[in-house]
Amino acid sequence: MQKEFYIGAKGGEDSHTLDVSPFTSLEQLTRALADIFAFADTRSLWLIDQQGNHISTLKDVQETNDLIELRVTRYESIREPPGPRSLPFVGNHYELYPDVLGNYDRLFSLYGPMIKTVNMGTTIFHTNDPEIARHLLREDKLFTKTTSDVTHPLYYMNDQDALFTCDTASPAFAPSHKFVPPTMSPRAVAHFMPLIQEATQSIFTAFDELAESDRAINVYQYMFKLASQIIWRVVLNQDLKHFESTKTPPSLPIRLLGQYLSLMKKASLQPQWFKYLPFGDAAKVKQVRQQVLDICEDAMSSCIKKDGPPLYLSDPTALQSATCVADFLYRARDKEGQGLPYDLVLGNVVSTAGAGFTTSSSLLSWAIYALVRYPGNQERLFEEIVGHRGGNGIDNCWTYDEIHSMKFLDCFIKEVLRLHSPSFQTARNAKKDAILPGGYLIPKGSIVIACFPSIHKNPAHWENPLRFDPDRWMEEGLAAQMGRQGSYTPFAAGGRGCVGFNLALTQVKVVVAELVYRYEFEDSSPEPVVYDPEFLVVRPLNFYAGITRRKESP
Numbered sequence: 311m312q313k314e315f316y317i318g319a320k321g322g323e324d325s326h327t328l329d330v331s332p333f334t335s336l337e338q339l340t341r342a343l344a345d346i347f348a349f350a351d352t353r354s355l356w357l358i359d360q361q362g363n364h365i366s367t368l369k370d371v372q373e374t375n376d377l378i379e380l381r382v383t384r385y386e387s388i389r390e391p392p393g394p395r396s397l398p399f400v401g402n403h404y405e406l407y408p409d410v411l412g413n414y415d416r417l418f419s420l421y422g423p424m425i426k427t428v429n430m431g432t433t434i435f436h437t438n439d440p441e442i443a444r445h446l447l448r449e450d451k452l453f454t455k456t457t458s459d460v461t462h463p464l465y466y467m468n469d470q471d472a473l474f475t476c477d478t479a480s481p482a483f484a485p486s487h488k489f490v491p492p493t494m495s496p497r498a499v500a501h502f503m504p505l506i507q508e509a510t511q512s513i514f515t516a517f518d519e520l521a522e523s524d525r526a527i528n529v530y531q532y533m534f535k536l537a538s539q540i541i542w543r544v545v546l547n548q549d550l551k552h553f554e555s556t557k558t559p560p561s562l563p564i565r566l567l568g569q570y571l572s573l574m575k576k577a578s579l580q581p582q583w584f585k586y587l588p589f590g591d592a593a594k595v596k597q598v599r600q601q602v603l604d605i606c607e608d609a610m611s612s613c614i615k616k617d618g619p620p621l622y623l624s625d626p627t628a629l630q631s632a633t634c635v636a637d638f639l640y641r642a643r644d645k646e647g648q649g650l651p652y653d654l655v656l657g658n659v660v661s662t663a664g665a666g667f668t669t670s671s672s673l674l675s676w677a678i679y680a681l682v683r684y685p686g687n688q689e690r691l692f693e694e695i696v697g698h699r700g701g702n703g704i705d706n707c708w709t710y711d712e713i714h715s716m717k718f719l720d721c722f723i724k725e726v727l728r729l730h731s732p733s734f735q736t737a738r739n740a741k742k743d744a745i746l747p748g749g750y751l752i753p754k755g756s757i758v759i760a761c762f763p764s765i766h767k768n769p770a771h772w773e774n775p776l777r778f779d780p781d782r783w784m785e786e787g788l789a790a791q792m793g794r795q796g797s798y799t800p801f802a803a804g805g806r807g808c809v810g811f812n813l814a815l816t817q818v819k820v821v822v823a824e825l826v827y828r829y830e831f832e833d834s835s836p837e838p839v840v841y842d843p844e845f846l847v848v849r850p851l852n853f854y855a856g857i858t859r860r861k862e863s864p
């Protein structure tokens with residue numbers, strides 16, 4: 311018993327003839343149809359006859375002589391997401407820049423939860439819908455991360471030898487994903503606590519001097535140096551000496567990594583034919599990348615114990631014998647005795663260092679921004695920290711459990727990550743024509759971005775979304791629940807989610823605890839704070855803060 315099913319416009323190419331006689335229930339049939347037409351959500355499928363009536367039983371399907379339309383919602387056909395009209399050459403560039411984040415929100419409120427934009431010839435779909443984001447991040451038969459695709463925002467830094475920059479389909483992904491996450495587990499981060507604390511405290515001399523001289527600082531520039539100082543210590547056990555004076559510039563590896571990421575982002579915003587030019591940003595990305603690799607390789611030669619014993623993944627205490635992430639990656643062995651090939655060790659060292667400090671420096675800057683801009687939080691944090699530290703003084707090292715046991719600090723950081731999410735363009739590629747919740751058709755090969763800053767402020771999912779309110783996180787388990795729903799994913803989710811989130815959260819909590827215990831910050835920004843729309847993460851450009859050394863620290 312052959313029936314013809316179709317999606318979208320009648321008479322279009324998207325139709326399929328299916329013998330419905332083997333099916334014993336409508337549910338069974340709709341699951342099969344969902345699979346054939348690549349519906350992300352197999353549960354909500356409407357069958358509609360040519361008069362627009364809902365066909366709700368298998369018997370009705372068998373008896374109708376009509377073509378049958380498939381929809382996700384009762385009254386709307388499957389369609390491509392809408393979006394603003396495109397101008398020749400530039401597309402929607404001026405609808406998006408310079409305030410991309412504000413403009414995404416504006417476009418979502420105009421066009422709905424999925425929008426199509428074209429920037430300099432590159433089409434990208436965006437969503438602020440948590441349910442759609444969950445499907446995108448799943449790494450299943452419909453969506454994956456393919457940085458080697460020229461339209462992927464990370465195309466210019468795609469490197470098939472490391473996490474973050476590789477395709478999920480690349481041969482490097484599985485071994486990297488086996489060896490790298492153990493270096494960022496709670497147990498591993500607990501082992502690195504003294505390094506994190508020492509690197510954090512290295513800023514004190516410079517901050518004391520700045521406090522003394524009453525000079526305001528550009529917060530991002532200091533957090534950029536601090537976050538990289540910490541990550542470099544944990545990943546390569548090297549002291550970058552970023553705070554020998556108040557004016558010490560970022561060290562060469564960090565300057566190069568910063569330049570690399572900046573060039574990469576700029577290149578990704580240019581028309582695609584720019585990549586063929588022998589000069590310009592795209593060409594320079596490659597040169598800078600090689601310099602970064604050389605520097606990291608050099609640093610690795612000092613921190614890796616080449617003659618040290620192998621460290622087995624099956625031994626939960628093995629990491630405690632490693633000096634740093636690079637040392638562990640070099641010496642780690644799986645149960646077959648296999649290690650990570652050297653190229654992948656190097657690639658993953660560069661990737662974790664780069665992914666680690668760019669994001670963290672942004673988060674730290676926004677954390678200080680939240681301290682000074684949202685009244686009451688700095689005082690509450692100080693009280694909590696004093697309560698924990700008590701008479702132990704500032705020289706004692708925070709333990710992993712202690713730093714994570716401070717409830718208000720935890721809520722505060724969660725709220726900073728919600729309202730000032732550093733990540734804003736986690737992109738996935740459609741493996742085939744796919745139909746997303748809401749009935750949006752995403753053509754095969756398209757890039758779809760889950761816009762975390764917009765998802766985290768989506769009024770349909772958050773009460774008072776624009777209010778900075780750490781107390782919303784007081785309810786135990788809320789973050790995990792919102793994470794499962796897709797409405798709170800500052801570290802993305804699924805198979806390509808952040809592997810460094812434990813380290814990131816621990817590091818940022820140690821820094822905030824240490825700084826708030828010793829200093830008081832106040833806003834000294836002369837102008838409204840703006841973020842950099844041409845960088846890989848959302849970072850404040852002109853946020854200034856004054857620092858006062860606390861007198862009342864016990």
Ligand code: HEM
Nearest residue numbers: 473474662665666669670673733801802806808809810814
């Ligand atoms: C505030 C801090 C951080 C934020 C907001 C953050 C966010 C993210 C996000 C959104 C992704 C997914 C990217 C994508 O799919 O394109 C990611 C991936 C990743 N992150 Fe983080 N991250 C942070 C800190 C760190 C740290 C400290 C490390 C390690 C030192 C790290 C290592 C990685 C790696 C290796 C990946 C790639 C995972 C993969 O390819 O499967 N991140 N991060």
